[in-house]
Amino acid sequence: MQEKTSEAAKLLKASRHPVFLSGAGISAESGIPTFRGEDGLWKNYRAEELATAHAFQRDPKLVWQWYNWRRQIISEKKPNAAHYGVVKLQKLIPQMPIITQNVDGFHKKAGAKNVIEMHGNIFETFCFSCRAYSDADTTTEEVQKCGVCKSGLLRPGVVWFGEALPVNAMQQISIELQKADLILVVGTSGQVYPAAGFASVVQSKGGKSIEINIEQPVNVDLGLTGKAGELLPQIVEEYMKL
Numbered sequence: 001m002q003e004k005t006s007e008a009a010k011l012l013k014a015s016r017h018p019v020f021l022s023g024a025g026i027s028a029e030s031g032i033p034t035f036r037g038e039d040g041l042w043k044n045y046r047a048e049e050l051a052t053a054h055a056f057q058r059d060p061k062l063v064w065q066w067y068n069w070r071r072q073i074i075s076e077k078k079p080n081a082a083h084y085g086v087v088k089l090q091k092l093i094p095q096m097p098i099i100t101q102n103v104d105g106f107h108k109k110a111g112a113k114n115v116i117e118m119h120g121n122i123f124e125t126f127c128f129s130c131r132a133y134s135d136a137d138t139t140t141e142e143v144q145k146c147g148v149c150k151s152g153l154l155r156p157g158v159v160w161f162g163e164a165l166p167v168n169a170m171q172q173i174s175i176e177l178q179k180a181d182l183i184l185v186v187g188t189s190g191q192v193y194p195a196a197g198f199a200s201v202v203q204s205k206g207g208k209s210i211e212i213n214i215e216q217p218v219n220v221d222l223g224l225t226g227k228a229g230e231l232l233p234q235i236v237e238e239y240m241k242l
């Protein structure tokens with residue numbers, strides 16, 4: 001594996017504009033369940049059944065309780081060696097943006113800069129009707145009404161299936177992908193679009209792709225099979241030797 005971490009470091013060193021993309025796997029070693037892993041189920045529901053506007057309309061309390069369960073887990077956990085590895089890498093490569101599908105806020109908590117939370121943040125809430133952002137009591141089981149329009153229900157500040165991604169985030173991502181000559185993808189199953197298509201965008205312009213995953217990566221220039229919390233710090237070490 002040392003050969004591969006060294007190769008990854010060399011590719012990063014040679015890149016003028018690398019971008020970093022993370023998914024749930026980067027927070028797995030913090031103890032946060034991934035979506036499609038064995039521990040991703042809640043009361044026998046899969047993410048696809050709960051992370052939709054339709055599910056919230058049908059049973060807002062159920063969806064709210066799922067988010068409470070997840071907020072509770074996240075608030076008891078901390079960023080891990082992978083998140084801190086990214087921070088160190090970004091100190092060496094300050095132009096590298098961190099695009100994350102994760103809503104746990106761990107990249108920012110670890111100290112990363114230029115973080116684009118493309119699926120939002122689980123601790124934020126906005127109105128399902130008027131879309132105004134306001135704080136909710138995220139510890140109670142009861143879904144709360146919006147204080148602005150007084151009628152809509154407050155929902156988690158995340159992007160559900162079938163919903164458009166935040167315009168600002170997509171604009172920033174589009175600018176970064178246009179400049180990118182390398183993408184480092186960590187801990188995502190690559191099943192959810194648009195993030196699942198970012199590596200192809202970079203590759204289609206002749207850019208390189210590196211992927212870290214506990215499952216063997218496919219369709220990438222360099223795949224590293226293993227835990228993000230072990231491999232990212234090793235890549236940083238190798239980079240510092242160059």
Ligand code: BJW
Pocket residue numbers: 022023024025026028029034035036037040047051101102103119158159160161162163164165186187188189190191192193194212213214215226227228229
């Ligand atoms: C480790 C590890 C360790 C473990 N180290 N690795 C094109 C084709 C087909 C469908 C579509 C398409 N474009 C859009 C769609 C529809 C849809 C979609 O993609 N569906 C697919 C299921 C087919 N996409 C959307 O609806 C998106 N919206 C959209 O495109 O809008 C268009 C539009 C425009 C204008 C108007 C209206 C609409 C929105 C997608 C939103 C996704 N939301 C969720 C929930 C967020 C909120 C929440 O957290 O509750 O985002 S779903 C869920 O999946 C979550 C995640 O961010 C996302 C990705 O999951 P991720 O991160 O990859 O996790 P896992 O569990 O799948 O994988 C973990 C990986 O880690 C595994 O590979 C492990 O092996 C690995 N791992 N431990 C390294 N230690």
